[in-house]
Amino acid sequence: MEKIVRQSILFDFYGELLTEHQKNIYRDIVFDDMSYSEIADLEGISRQGVYDLIKRCDRILEEYEEKLKLVEKFQNTKGMVANIQTLAKELKESNSNKALADKIDAIVQTSNAILEEY
Amino acid sequence: MEKIVRQSILFDFYGELLTEHQKNIYRDIVFDDMSYSEIADLEGISRQGVYDLIKRCDRILEEYEEKLKLVEKFQNTKGMVANIQTLAKELKESNSNKALADKIDAIVQTSNAILEEY
Numbered sequence: 475m476e477k478i479v480r481q482s483i484l485f486d487f488y489g490e491l492l493t494e495h496q497k498n499i500y501r502d503i504v505f506d507d508m509s510y511s512e513i514a515d516l517e518g519i520s521r522q523g524v525y526d527l528i529k530r531c532d533r534i535l536e537e538y539e540e541k542l543k544l545v546e547k548f549q550n551t552k553g554m555v556a557n558i559q560t561l562a563k564e565l566k567e568s569n570s571n572k573a574l575a576d577k578i579d580a581i582v583q584t585s586n587a588i589l590e591e592y
Numbered sequence: 593m594e595k596i597v598r599q600s601i602l603f604d605f606y607g608e609l610l611t612e613h614q615k616n617i618y619r620d621i622v623f624d625d626m627s628y629s630e631i632a633d634l635e636g637i638s639r640q641g642v643y644d645l646i647k648r649c650d651r652i653l654e655e656y657e658e659k660l661k662l663v664e665k666f667q668n669t670k671g672m673v674a675n676i677q678t679l680a681k682e683l684k685e686s687n688s689n690k691a692l693a694d695k696i697d698a699i700v701q702t703s704n705a706i707l708e709e710y
Binding site: 541 | 605606608609656659660662665666668669672673675676679680682683686687689691692695696698699702703705706709
């Protein structure tokens with residue numbers, strides 16, 4: 475997984491366990507694509523300080539995941555829901571019975587809603 | 593939700609963030625249905641000490657949920673998967689097309705697998 479994708483998922487799950495200061499700077503880097511130098515200027519700290527803070531946050535977030543494995547659990551579920559969605563779309567294509575169509579559509583839509591949650 | 597059900601779900605999600613000592617005693621109470629007095633004897637602490645420890649663990653686990661809301665998120669997902677399962681079972685009952693049957697069964701089974709994960 476690309477590093478920034480991993481960082482954003484971990485932050486979505488465990489970000490609230492960081493301090494406000496850590497959250498702000500982590501967000502600037504991971505979601506707002508700011509450079510270390512820009513943040514250093516903005517926060518009045520050194521570029522190395524920003525780098526160290528991001529490293530520390532990465533480690534904190536990874537440690538939570540190591541203990542709780544909730545990202546892993548969610549992703550397993552998501553994979554299974556994606557399978558359901560594929561099956562439902564295939565059903566939709568091969569079904570010609572109007573009485574079944576609404577239920578098949580509802581399965582496709584519900585699986586969509588779950589997958590969009592992540 | 594019954595208190596002990598809530599405690600066991602919160603422990604499943606965030607229990608690894610407690611200390612070993614807290615985890616052991618919390619498990620004894622929540623999963624092994626031991627009494628405060630039994631644990632007090634076993635651990636060589638007072639009954640009040642056990643009570644306080646459980647209270648403290650309850651608070652710690654609730655605080656994690658307040659911040660992260662991952663139990664809530666999982667339960668929403670679970671509710672939607674239960675809807676999918678109901679729809680798939682209804683499809684199964686009203687379907688007479690053999691070509692669709694395997695896919696419907698696979699949806700029922702996959703939704704089962706997700707619901708049993710929790």
